[in-house]
Amino acid sequence: MRSTQAGLAAAAATRRRFLTVTGTAAALALTGTLPGIRSAHAASAVNVDRQPLFTLGIASGDPLPDAVVIWTRLAPEPLAPFGGMDQRPVTVQWQVAEDEAFHRVVRRGTATARPEYSHTVHVDVQGLRPWRHYFYRFRVGGQISPVGRTRTAPAPGDAVSAMTFAFASCQAWFEGYYTALADMARRDHDVILFLGDYIYEFGADKGIRPDSGEPHAMRQTVTLDDYRERYALYKIDPDLQAAHAAAPWIVTLDDHEVVDNWADEAHPSAPPASFLVRRANAFRAYWEHMPLRLSQLPNGPDMQLYRRLRYGTLAEFSILDTRQYRSDQAGGDGEKPPNPGSLDPSRTITGEEQERWLLDGLAASGTRWNVIGQQNAMAQLDVQAGPGMVVPMDTWDGYVGSRNRVLGGAHERGVKNLVSLGGDLHRSVASDLKLDFADPASPTVGTEFVGTSITSGLDGVDHDQVGLTLLAENPHIKYHNFQRGYVTCTVTEQEWTADYRVADRVTTPGGTVTTRAKLVVEDGRAGIQTT
Known part of the structure; x- marks a missing residue:
């Protein structure tokens, strides 16, 4: 595996070649x-x-x-x-x-x-x-x-007594109906966070929806026109439109907005220079279809996505980009035992600059709650029953050095009420964030709520075998569910309440969404208390 410094140098050189060949992005015109x-x-x-x-x-x-x-x-x-x-x-x-x-x-x-x-x-x-x-x-x-x-958000110094927001991810159009989004639109939220996989790039040869076999749904997205067409296909959906119309959204992308499990300039589908052309196409279509500022218009294959949004003295949201600057996945990706690559402290999921920006911001926020909105699970996820350990290389488990620096750095800086929000797993997982996941007695330095998918993974069940193994092998995991849905959070100065909203089905229209679990974090007390 390349070192972080070498990887950044290689990425910069490839991007220079890209811009030389294709020219920089067009000047702002809207x-x-x-x-x-x-x-x-x-x-x-x-x-x-x-x-x-x-x-x-x-x-x-x-x-x-x-x-x-x-x-x-x-x-x-x-x-x-x-x-x-x-x-x-x-x-x-x-x-x-x-x-x-x-x-x-x-x-x-x-x-x-x-x-x-x-x-x-x-x-x-x-x-x-x-x-x-x-x-x-x-x-x-x-x-x-x-x-x-x-x-709008409150003024930075305003003492806000409460706010309510939702977060969601992973809405594969061909795998179900947007029942969860319809429910989200009916509820009153101050803001909605979407944490990645707004579209899926690959072509599905069959799907749940009646027209999922049409050419526009089956085509792999590579060109700019392909990505634009895929966003149009998703945005036609009336439930997605209703959720957008109900509240402002704060968005960040994950992998499927470009291609599955891409990392910085690397993907096995193409040489780096060719992949960056595809990435530039994907970024351009993403910006075009999201409520983002003109200043975030991509410059070729580069796009500024990490940013901070503050809600008075109550909460500050640090929105991350864990794709554009990460080292390539360790061990060839997939689920592997911890290995020299995943444990290499020089490797990164955020890049050095974003990591420094995150820790400096957490230390200086001054808000009651410090929120990290990002794409992947930060908590350790051992998916192997019995002795030994197997963890996913695409999550923070594949970047242990990054996780140690962020959680350890927040602990050293005295950051209180740290809450990480994630997605990508297609399952709900709520965890205590430990300073050392190998030691259950290690300090709990924060809390993580990973939301399930809107549709990706079909209907699902309450617990599958993977979920049962996660609960058995990871004592820091306090809740699991393998159905579709999203999370509504109510935040006050005294506590954070996360309602896991679960759909009974998404493969046919007319599903019902109910609260499957209500999890609470108390001010000044890291970790989850169930109610």
């Missing part, structure tokens, strides 16, 4: 304007009399105390090339109001939906008030989009 500011770009009209334009819904995201991003895409034929739009820019009007009827409009303007960005619109609406609900919509000609509801 801009929102506030009242009194006209768009600098002329935009031609589009005929909107025959086909609806807002077929992929609307969304908002990355709320700040005075700003939030609002998003839409014009796509009269969402699965057709270019979404059925011609190669002309289109002027899109937008409004933000304090009421759903838009009697009290507080911000309005125009944005240009450009063909080079799939006619998507990202407007960073500024000048809003902290910790307020707002409603937003878009208009082109006589067509008005659905109405979305969003909420």
Whole structure:
């Protein structure tokens, strides 16, 4: 295995070659304007009399105390090339109001939906008030989009008494219906975190949904057009649209937004230079379809995703990117006993710069709860019954040095109320985070809630054999379930409550979602208490 330093040098050299061959990403072209500011770009009209334009819904995201991003895409034929739009820019009007009827409009303007960005619109609406609900919509000609509801964050110094948010991941469209997202949309959340695998890149030869055998669902995504089509396929779903319309989202990607288990510039499907072209395509389509700021537009195969969002003095969320900077998986990936690669302290899942940013931020936050939103399980996951140990190389178990530095560093810095949120496992796993997982008496330095998938893995069962082994072999694991769903968290100054919402089925429509477990963490007391 390459060292971290050597790996970073190789990645930089490959990226330089990529940019030399393909050129840097296009300059930013989508801009929102506030009242009194006209768009600098002329935009031609589009005929909107025959086909609806807002077929992929609307969304908002990355709320700040005075700003939030609002998003839409014009796509009269969402699965057709270019979404059925011609190669002309289109002027899109937008409004933000304090009421759903838009009697009290507080911000309005125009944005240009450009063909080079799939006619998507990202407007960073500024000048809003902290910790307020707002409603937003878009208009082109006589067509008005659905109405979305969003909420800004509190001011940094505000003493917020409570907040409620949801987190989810892994929504393979072909493996089920978005029953969990429909439930999420019906509940009141201040914000929603999506922790990766928004789409799946591989082609499915069969699936649960009636049209999952169509060519657009079976094709492996490689080109930019492939990825754009896959996002359109997912975003057509009305339950996904409803969940986006219900609250702002904070998003980060995992592997399937590009290709299964990719690591930095490495994937066995292609040489590094070719893989970076695919990664650039995937990143571009991801940014186009997520409510992200213009400053996060990818530069070729590079994209700034790790960032911090603060909710007054109550909580700070450090959102990680554990794909773009990681060392290649140890031992050839898969599930393996701990090995020289997985135990090599020079290897990293975050990269040195992001790791330093994370620890410095945790130490300086000053909030009651310190939250890490990331893609994988941080807790040790021994999946072998009996003597010996086998752990997944794709999670933090494959990067023990990173885990030791983050958990040990947080402990040394006196970070209180550390909570890690993860996904990717397609199962619910809630754990105490130990300073030394080999010693049950070791200090508990934090708590981890890993959410199951929205659909990936089909219906599932309460406990499968893997889950029973996890509970038996890992005393720090306090809860497990192998069904589909998501997690709702209610956070106060006194405690953190995680409700694991579980769907009885996703392979047929009309499933029921109920609370399978309610887990509590008390202020100042690391670890899970069941209720």
